[in-house]
Amino acid sequence: MAMYRIGIMVDQLHLQAWQLNCVQELQLSGLARIEVIILNQHPLSSKKSSNFLYKLYRKVDRFLFKPAQDAFKKQFIYSLLEKTTPVIPVQPIQSKYRDAFSSENLNEIASFHLDIILRFGFRILSGPILALPRLGIWSFHHGNPRYYRGGPPAFWEVMEKQASTGVVLMRLSEALDQGEILYESLTQTDPLSVERNAQKLFWVSSFFPVRVLKRFALDPLVVPASSPIAPPAPLKRNPSNWQMLALLTKHLWNTIDRKFDEWKLPAHWEVGSANVEIIQISGNTVIPPKSFLKNPFPNTYLADPFPVKEGKTTWIFAECYDKKSAKGSIVVLDGNGLGHRVLEESWHVSYPFIFSVNDTFFMVPESSQVGKLYLYEAIKFPFHWERKSILLAIEGYDPTIYKNEKGFWLFVNQKSHELSSPFDELHLYFSPTLTQAHWEPSPLNPIVSDVRKARPAGNIFNWGDQLIRPAQDSELRYGHRIRLMEITNLSLTHYQEQEIGRVEADAPALGIHTLNFQEETAWVDFYFRK
Template sequence: MPHTRLKLGILIDHYTIPAWAWEMLSLILKEDLAEIDLILINQSPKASGTKSSFLYRVYSKLDRAFFKVNRNAFDRKDIRELPGLNAELIRLKPIQKKYSDWFESSELTRIIERKPDILIRLGFRILKGDILKIPALGVWSFHHGDNLVNRGGPPCFWEVLKGWETTGSVLQILSEKLDDGKVIYRSWSRTDPLSVHRNANKVYWKSLYFIPRNLERINQVGIAQWKVECEKWEANSTNDVTLKPPGNLEMVGLGLSHLAKTLKRKIKENLNKEVWQIWLGSNAGNSIADLKSLKLLPNPKGSYLADPFLVEEQGATYLFVEQFDYAKRKGFISFARLTKRKAFEFELALEEDFHLSYPFLFKEDGKWYMLVESSSSKSLRLYVANEFPSKWKLAKTWFEGKEMYDPTIVKKDGLFWLFVNEKPHSGASSFDELCLYYSEDLLTGDWISHPLNPIVSDVRSSRPAGNLFIENGTWFRPAQDSAKHYGHHIRIQKIVFWDKENYSEQTFKIISADWSPGLMGTHTINFSKNWLVLDSFKR
């Protein structure tokens, strides 16, 4: 039988709300995830806390001027222009204490009469009192920061100015204590090292999906099961410090330090070209413990090699890679035949007008297939070998219109499983979210989305880094850890549960690029019967 739609109330300060919030509400209505039954508008909006310092405001203005974004999450859009919105408007005038908003019983009665299941806080200040108890599922609110280490604000600021690797974002059910409510979603992004504005922009665009995902999950499994699943987000906070905007003197120190780090970074990037390289080693005993014995393959002139994959065919081992051409500023797929720890000259396997990378190869029904990353074409492209290993033709195009990254397929339980990173929004990052799909037939393109998608929302362990493998009955998934910078570490993720309804994993091992001096990272690892191959990054 059809589910009863949840009733939502939206707390706002003004009719115009940020674009990210407008798109979130639009998605809820478009997908019929819930009914937006009432709009609660603040009749006397007031800023939280004291006025920001002059130098902080100057810094913020300069940051927005110098670091532009393609889509600004903070542009204003009128909530009354939401397609399909049919909500009652209730004007509220809160009792304003130092930093918090309270409400008279007469105003609370008006809300109680509407029997909302959830109130979504997109305005007002710190909410206190009985309003927190009115909705059956609580008042939902965002904290754009990791509340385990960073309460208060400003959002996405301290992470940049203090050089923290990750910027967290949290959806919580509010309690009386600041940023310490019941967490119902967590995610982590790589901190933009240069700009608070850019850092916040990508985090806010991503976070617009947190509420729709929770609403969809409630509709799928019911409130009781949803509450059980939310327990996975709970963790003990190790930091009770509440941050606030810096004063003028503190801003001087932070600004000078940030400027020095930025100049140092830009000089290093301009003087030292980005170089990826391939390393080969023995796979005796399927061991990845001894990386000191890896041997470096020289890069072809005018290009670098990355994303190595190994396949065996008729007694020979082939190494497929992304070969990035510096002059053309794009990658293509090349290969070499391996023998006695040496590679022959690399030959062209596949080139398109757009960038190609991550040549994931597999054999099915006697045919070799290659699934490549082709995010710039906004699709996934599957190729089949006419003549292995050098001639390939397009067999199938999947997910038209989507930007998808590092697609990895494995066959399990009679199904094809596709692990792939997705950009949830054009303004968000491609590094944060891993999605899982499954299909009974490889070529139909009838991919079914896993109900927990994205199964990972963490830049430290989302993006695929090579073939999945199985040891002693346990599946392991190599994943990129790009928190510090792109391609910093590889994490070997141990898969704990995995079927059509469930998925969970945990970090088993971290692989660092420490087998040779000067290396800054590694982001792809693969094995064959006799070989182990990784890539590395340096400047």
């Protein structure tokens, strides 16, 4: 396989941790080699100096919420690169906001025959440099360019209570913020801290270049890219002192109000049902919160319902969350108020995904707390289960298995980094058999990187000739609603899906995040605060 020749544009030889991780991921992939460092000899900032209150807020926020794995900690670039990696010093031709390159510098860079230049430095680029690498200059924009351009990154989304914060990898063009988007992701905005919001955003972006190269390696004739954003969002700037005072006052009040509501009205879930006829697969469905399943376990709530029919009996498996111990177990209910605890571990378990193979029932619950997915076998269904094996040694969220004529497909959310969100990224694995399974990851992983439609929300099911994957939409809040995604192409090297419908809970419920069917009944869980 051909190696992609990459150059790195920097303002100094010390890079931030997320940038170094980006370089390291490229090197470990076996797809790329860093050929040259392009060093700015006269770096200028395009930004105006920050005002006092903004600086003070960011220092306090960083002091309170800076993680051990700090995305912005600087380290010498040669701690990763070979000491012989050449450096091209560049004195850019500078205008008010833009940097261009002399013909001498262009010729020297061209001699390396680069496929890609990663931009970690310089200002807005202009001129022939943009077309010099075969696949262009790739640059990060930490913010959703449809709504936020400029800066500071991850700041305005928190202050303006935006539900999500975006990040893109873009191939640059002469038009500012109008390049082709090579990769993008959306995550739920941290409601409290700009620092925390920025940390997870910058860490996840460090994996984007290697993901694009893996996709490109599958089809070298096409670079995956979407059209430029049009029209671009207005430019944002660092807030003035008066702006910052108003923003902080409002932010503080919102935080106090939110924390008081969380204390006064803690999260609560209930399992309910509805007639399958009300579900609009192609369209929007609003399910009234009623027909609740009786919960026989005191001081708990039930969520994640998975119905299983055995003979004439329909059993409802669910997570039973103990409010005192803050730990979940798996219970089974018969629909008449009788329940039995069937799986309890020393760690939290939830999302009891159950399926059968050759008349034997198996369960793969979520057990992300221990960093493993376990396969359980029913010794005496539905009450007695035995841990059979480790299905996959990963920190996986809401594992969902789909079986077809080729074998078993595992859909599961994973975090690309310790500080990433478990809501955002869906991974795909395949195994031809369940016993002694070797789960092969898709080179496209993650196949979805979007808080609105990544995390599984129940069994993948057929509706006529459509294959539907229910997905949690946690953009506004965890468990807000479900998006129905039609899978149109399923293989390890090609995956495509499209949204065809949504399922929401009617008031007074605040959300819904599991949808499963048993004959004429749809089983769901409703989110409340009470």
